[in-house]
Amino acid sequence: MKGYFYRLLHKYISLYCLSDNILMEISERKSPLESYFRGNYFNLKKDGLKDIKKADYVLLNGSLHYENDIQSYLENLSLHFQPKTRLMIVYYSSLWKPIVKLGTFLGLRSKTAEQNWISHEDMENFLLLSGFELVRNDQKVLLPIYIPLISNLINRYVAPLPLFKNLTLVNLSIAKLVYSEKKSPAKKPSVSIVVAARNEEGNIEEILRRIPKMGPHDELIFIEGHSKDKTWDKICSETKKYRGHLKIKNSQQDGKGKGDAVRKGFQMASNEILMILDADLTVPPEELPKFYKAIVEGKGEYINGSRLVYPMEKRAMRFFNILGNKFFAVAFSFVLGQRFKDTLCGTKVISRENYIQLSKNRKFFGDFDPFGDFDLIFGSARMGLKIVEVPIPYRERVYGDTNISRWRHGAILFAMLIFAARKIKFV
Missing domain, CATH: 3.40.50.150 (Vaccinia Virus protein VP39)
Structure with a gap:
């Protein structure tokens, strides 16, 4: 016995x-x-x-x-x-x-x-x-x-x-x-913001214009993903003209999918805090300081956006997408043992130190995440990181069409959930 x-x-x-x-x-x-x-x-x-x-x-x-x-x-x-x-x-x-x-x-x-x-x-x-x-x-x-x-x-x-x-x-x-929640670090950390951009030509200028200053040496990393429009040309031309507070890095991804782009961006990052911002601007860049404050003040160690609290614009999210979000929120909360309201929000934040540790053990959950942020969720939960959601407004896309296939990517996500459940819940 x-x-x-x-x-x-x-x-x-x-x-x-x-x-x-x-x-x-x-x-x-x-x-x-x-x-x-x-x-x-x-x-x-x-x-x-x-x-x-x-x-x-x-x-x-x-x-x-x-x-x-x-x-x-x-x-x-x-x-x-x-x-x-x-x-x-x-x-x-x-x-x-x-x-x-x-x-x-x-x-x-x-x-x-x-x-x-x-x-x-x-x-x-x-x-x-x-x-x-x-x-x-x-x-x-x-x-x-x-x-x-x-x-x-x-x-x-x-x-x-x-x-x-x-x-x-x-x-x-x-x-x-409960240590860092009561005092901020003496030196403010800087942020590396990764933007995976595929067919987002019309949003590049707005991204550069609207990202606010958070740390002393923030950087913005564009990873272009084999666009059919002139996204890469727009990134190159706009970043040459840019004279703002951000240090800019550009690259084109080697593989396919947002996951490949995010990982390449994180490899290029040099700052203490890593952020993902979706290039479609449905999550306003002006909301990023809320994420920065949450991680710097120790409210959480992995910060996830939640789009399902405030009223969203009329065509920001379709009905079946809302149903899918709610289903996956309940399922992920059950499997991972921490509360999730919106697992599908693309805005996510983690420290560079924790990401390095997480990436070393990525194979535990498999290497088939096309989105680039779900292995962050699974890995953070397994590492015992404190996960906190920041409620944010969700805007309607102004330029272009979504790169997400509702049914195909939903099926992939469900398969990932089942796989993760067998690895972390039903063991």
Whole structure:
């Protein structure tokens, strides 16, 4: 029983703590997980907390059940955290208390002196009071003993479902330090704004004119995508005339699709913050400072636009597109464990540091994203980044036609969602 259960825990922890991350578990004795990890795993005792600053993840595996003062313990822990460090807490559902006691009585588990049975609401409150913010909470394991075929079926496919997840044994919470939210950095970071432009000749001048100043050395990167009109000529001519605050970089993409263009643009970027702005100007460039403020002030680490809050212009989004947006918002929220209202908005922001880490592990979700921003969503969720949506107005396209095929790209997106669900939800 123990071997199967801890193999499951190792699999769930490894989903977020990647092979090149440093994982430190705080335990007063030899951890049963120790034999399952290789390489960058360290077992700390309470008096070794000074080493936490080197960690990417700090693991508390059931240890909060034994703490007399959870708030004080977490407050002391927070003093040793860096902004990048994630706290991972494994705790067990109080619904299983009678079964756990029975298992102890029958000798199926070691006798322990659990004092605390913590609800989800209790855990979120403890984290808030002690200087942490809950990023996500997963509920796992309906059958902690191994029965061939049945255990895998139930724990992988049944346990994550909405009704059954409330009956699971294991809760796995990921939290971040509330550090940068209370003070902005002494030096304002600069932004690299990537615009993938295909058949957008009539919008290039407006983009250059309307992007506001955010950081001290902002840059705009145009990636042209084999246009049928004179988009490339327009980019070259307008950027030569430009005398504004932006540094301009231009290039033509090597492959096809917005995804290929965005990745090339991010490779060319040199600033601390990376932004995507759609060339159709349906999201006004004047809204970009809201995204900048959200990431600089630490409100979130991956910022996603939401077009479904404010009233939109009459022909900005067709009826079936709205239905598709709402469906994918619910589906993505379920699969990724963080709230999404508008997954299809093209305006997205992430730090360069986090993007580099994300891109190293892109193959985990497959390399077939034609849009260039959905692997950002999947990757950010897997990394435990705090995801925040910024509500924005959505305008009608003035020039040209959309490059998105509603049904074909919708089918691709659905396939990506199913693939991601098998990799991050039904594991």
